[in-house]
Amino acid sequence: MKYATLLFALAATLSCKTTPTTPDSFFQAVVACTEDNTANPQAQQAVYQCLTNVVVGAYAGCLSGLVAGGVWTVNEVACLVRAYATSEAVNVNKGTATAAGSQALANANAWLRDEQVRYRRATP
Amino acid sequence: MGSTFCLGLEGGKPQHHTTKLRLADYRTGVAYPAAIDVTIDQPADLDDLGNIGNGDCGLAGPGHNILWMDSVAGRDRRVTTEGVLAAWNAINGGTGEGVTSDQVLAYWRTEGICGCRLAASLVVDYNDHEAMTAACFELGGVHLMFSLPKCVQGEMEWVMPAGDDGGTWGGHWVWAFASSTSDGLMVNSWGQWIYVSWAFVARYAFDARAVISEDDIGPNGLAFSGLDMEGLRAAIAGLSA
Numbered sequence: 001m002k003y004a005t006l007l008f009a010l011a012a013t014l015s016c017k018t019t020p021t022t023p024d025s026f027f028q029a030v031v032a033c034t035e036d037n038t039a040n041p042q043a044q045q046a047v048y049q050c051l052t053n054v055v056v057g058a059y060a061g062c063l064s065g066l067v068a069g070g071v072w073t074v075n076e077v078a079c080l081v082r083a084y085a086t087s088e089a090v091n092v093n094k095g096t097a098t099a100a101g102s103q104a105l106a107n108a109n110a111w112l113r114d115e116q117v118r119y120r121r122a123t124p
Numbered sequence: 125m126g127s128t129f130c131l132g133l134e135g136g137k138p139q140h141h142t143t144k145l146r147l148a149d150y151r152t153g154v155a156y157p158a159a160i161d162v163t164i165d166q167p168a169d170l171d172d173l174g175n176i177g178n179g180d181c182g183l184a185g186p187g188h189n190i191l192w193m194d195s196v197a198g199r200d201r202r203v204t205t206e207g208v209l210a211a212w213n214a215i216n217g218g219t220g221e222g223v224t225s226d227q228v229l230a231y232w233r234t235e236g237i238c239g240c241r242l243a244a245s246l247v248v249d250y251n252d253h254e255a256m257t258a259a260c261f262e263l264g265g266v267h268l269m270f271s272l273p274k275c276v277q278g279e280m281e282w283v284m285p286a287g288d289d290g291g292t293w294g295g296h297w298v299w300a301f302a303s304s305t306s307d308g309l310m311v312n313s314w315g316q317w318i319y320v321s322w323a324f325v326a327r328y329a330f331d332a333r334a335v336i337s338e339d340d341i342g343p344n345g346l347a348f349s350g351l352d353m354e355g356l357r358a359a360i361a362g363l364s365a
Contacts (some may be wrong), residue, residue: 033164083164085157089261092155093350105155112158116306119159121317124168 033079127277132179133295161302172315207238250332
């Protein structure tokens with residue numbers, strides 16, 4: 001009986017060890033950006049808040065949380081991050097960037113370099 | 125496996141840019157996104173511009189770029205297959221033979237392609253993913269010259285082959301309209317949108333150019349990137365004359 005209990009506990013432990021950890025939602029995701037997945041104002045607000053309002057370094061967890069929470073899709077978040085990086089870079093070059101915008105660009109670029117999202121443009 | 129798609133770029137050997145303009149020499153403090161698609165808000169460009177059947181890639185590549193410039197600036201479309209083929213025939217004398225990238229760049233600057241003239245072309249280090257992505261954003265895409273292997277015939281993703289690459293297919297000019305520092309490029313070839321990995325670029329590219337044209341300014345007086353291009357033009361004007 002003791003052996004059976006031990007074997008059961010060992011099996012449970014091994015089972016736990018082989019359970020995959022939560023995968024990064026974005027790593028090597030293949031994303032196609034369209035007007036549809038960048039047009040939702042609520043998603044835009046959520047992503048922008050992640051890129052600007054959180055403490056330094058926590059933006060990535062914030063963005064992952066939007067997907068893990070089932071609120072927004074990988075496509076929506078990834079495409080909005082790229083869109084913000086583009087628009088804020090334009091603002092910097094035009095001399096019209098705000099402090100929040102510059103922070104959004106820095107965080108978006110760090111995220112784009114780290115996450116290795118595979119942006120593709122799907123042929124219509 | 126064969127292909128009915130034509131190529132048409134002569135050359136294919138690494139070039140030593142001892143006397144050419146380098147974009148890196150003129151970039152100072154410019155902001156750019158780490159991933160960019162300059163066509164994202166523009167109509168889909170699916171026109172092969174005569175490249176599938178004629179092998180005029182050396183002119184079709186610039187044609188896609190000019191078509192984009194006109195679209196971004198809100199101008200009427202100037203690029204036609206006839207205009208691209210006319211430039212191709214002017215360079216090769218109507219022989220149907222391939223052209224070199226230097227021939228095309230010189231013609232683009234002196235004669236113009238479909239009514240668009242270059243102010244200058246700048247060499248970009250295609251192994252520097254940050255520089256490539258920055259150039260794509262700042263100057264509206266990057267022109268890439270490849271010596272393509274046969275294994276990519278018919279493929280919509282150009283990645284490093286697992287084994288034999290089939291040998292050399294030929295020289296090819298494409299316009300890259302999207303770039304990601306961590307992933308690779310999207311290029312327009314034959315009116316198709318093809319993904320190209322950085323590893324593939326490192327192995328098979330032999331030149332990359334960003335271009336400054338007389339037509340890269342939008343209605344607001346700024347380039348797509350928000351840059352005022354006058355300073356850059358002035359800096360290179362004397363050198364490229």
